[in-house]
Amino acid sequence: MTDLRYWLALQRAPGIGPVGFKTLLEQFGSPQAVFAAKSGQLAACGLGKATLGYLSAPDWTIIDADMAWLEAANHHALT
Numbered sequence: 001m002t003d004l005r006y007w008l009a010l011q012r013a014p015g016i017g018p019v020g021f022k023t024l025l026e027q028f029g030s031p032q033a034v035f036a037a038k039s040g041q042l043a044a045c046g047l048g049k050a051t052l053g054y055l056s057a058p059d060w061t062i063i064d065a066d067m068a069w070l071e072a073a074n075h076h077a078l079t
Contacts, residue, residue, distance in 0.1 A: 006031035
């Protein structure tokens with residue numbers, strides 16, 4: 001389930017749309033690797049200040065709420 005937390009967190013990153021999400025996955029290999037990347041590596045991808053700030057300190061309480069929602073019947077996440 002740890003991997004899913006990172007997928008959800010990356011999906012919630014401000015300024016990351018579908019193309020940016022795909023680009024980051026291609027560049028770093030996984031959502032968890034995006035969050036482990038150094039700020040210089042992320043900045044080189046052309047990410048804005050808000051996105052860089054979020055990636056350095058995501059709001060895990062929101063992700064925990066997402067994970068709790070997923071535990072209910074008929075709630076699913078696609079990665």
